[in-house]
Each structure stands twice: as structure tokens, then as C-alpha cells.
Amino acid sequence: MFTYKCEIQSGPMLEIKYYQSLRKRNKKNMSRSINRAITSEKMAQANRIRGEQHTQRLILANFKQGDWWVRFSAPxxxxxxxxxxxxxxxxxxxxxxxxxxxxVQFKYIGFCECGKRGGNWHLHIIIEDCIKDIALKMWKWSNGINLTPLYEDGNFADLAKYIRKDVTGTKRLKTSRNLTKPTVTVIEGKKREFKKLEKGEALPIPQGYYLVRDDMWVNDFTGASYHFVFMQLEMNHKRYAVECTKEATNESKAN
Structure with a gap:
């Protein structure tokens, strides 16, 4: 069994994964293990989760608070x-x-869809603030535009789920080719670190970040895997810092 550590940097979000594999990465001339097929239901769920995670990473790597989620309708x-x-x-x-x-560059992530009654086609896209005025002028139905600022928390997980949600089977994701891709680094993990995680010890928080969530799941063949998500303590996340300061002040007063 081989242990790996994967780091994914998507703008202000840093993900750290620890997992084990039956095969060594990038090793040539190594026979494949027996294919262990999973059910179509589990595969669909895994694909959905991967799609949502990929979209969230793209959003964070390219957009920020102050940018826009826009609906362009043809009423x-x-x-x-x-x-x-x-x-x-x-x-x-x-x-x-x-x-x-x-x-300036034109970046976007979104999709087209139609109203339930078969009319009122519309386009949902995320655009940067520097593109907003240009886009508004280019859409010929001025009464068919709805603007929403991106969520203040900077996490965008719910937005990614909404973009990937497909109840009709016809939704098509649209992304510009000039999007910045997340940076992915995979190295051999230290077994000592993996053992600490198995014992329930917390992963040290990288300097300049705060922990958003941590997950653990178990594979029938490779055992437990661990996924940690951190966000940078920057101006975009000052609300969190203010809340932490208030908590610390309240604790001091209580003592």
C-alpha cells in the first residue's frame, strides 16, 4: 500500500488530502490490479461530487468577492x-x-437553461466586475438582466452545487478557455503523518489559513482517506477574523 499527500491550491482555498493506493503513481510496466467495479449509483454520486468540487475550485481560482453572478434572460x-x-x-x-x-480578459463559468414551460431561455454566468458594464450593454434584452454579487464568505460551495445541479439531463456547463486552473501537487506521504490521522490527531493548520472543514471516508480496498479544506485569512474573509477576535475578547472578559 502506498501513501500519498495531495495539495490543491485554488485561489484562497487550500485542500490537503491524505490517501492510500494499491498502485504506485507513475510507475511503468506495472500490471494493473483486478478491476473492482462499483455500482452505477455510487459512480453517479462520485461523479457529481467531483464535478461540484472541480467547479468550486475554478470559481475560487478565477473570481472573488465583488464579482457577479448574472442571469441574462430572453423574456x-x-x-x-x-x-x-x-x-x-x-x-x-x-x-x-x-x-x-x-x-481586460473575459472569463466566465455558467450554463444555459429554459423555463419549465418551454419558454424564457436564459443564461447564468459568473463574470468579473471589470466585465459587468460591457456585458450589460451587449445583451439586447435590457429588461431581462438580474445581477447578484458573489457570496461574501468566498467559499462558493453552494454556488458550485447550483451550477452543477441537473434535474433535466440537458444542462451544459459553459466555461471560457482562459480560466486559471487550480495547482495540484502530489507527493509521497509520510506514513507517520498518516498514522497520526488514523489515531484522530488534527492536521496542523498552515500559517495564514483557517480550517473550513475536514472529512474522512473509507474505501473498501484502500482504507481511510482524509480531506482538509483551508481558506486564507485575507480581506475577503475579514468577517471570520472579526468573529474570532470577538470570541477571544469575550473569553478574556469572562476570565
């Missing part, structure tokens, strides 16, 4: 999916053209 107009996709494609081209003239 009272009936389009086929193909027709609306063409409208969105031309919309993106116009934004990209004007953004380039102003010396």
Missing part, C-alpha cells in the same frame, strides 16, 4: 435550444471583442 421570446445557443455565442463574441479593446 417573452420562444427559441429552440440551437437558436438560443447561437445568440449566446454571438453575445460572448461581442463581449470578448470589447473587453480586448479595453485591455
Amino acid at each position: 417573452y421570446k420562444n427559441f429552440t435550444e440551437e437558436e438560443f445557443e447561437k445568440i449566446v455565442s454571438n453575445f460572448f463574441k461581442r463581449i470578448k471583442y470589447h473587453a480586448k479593446k479595453q485591455g
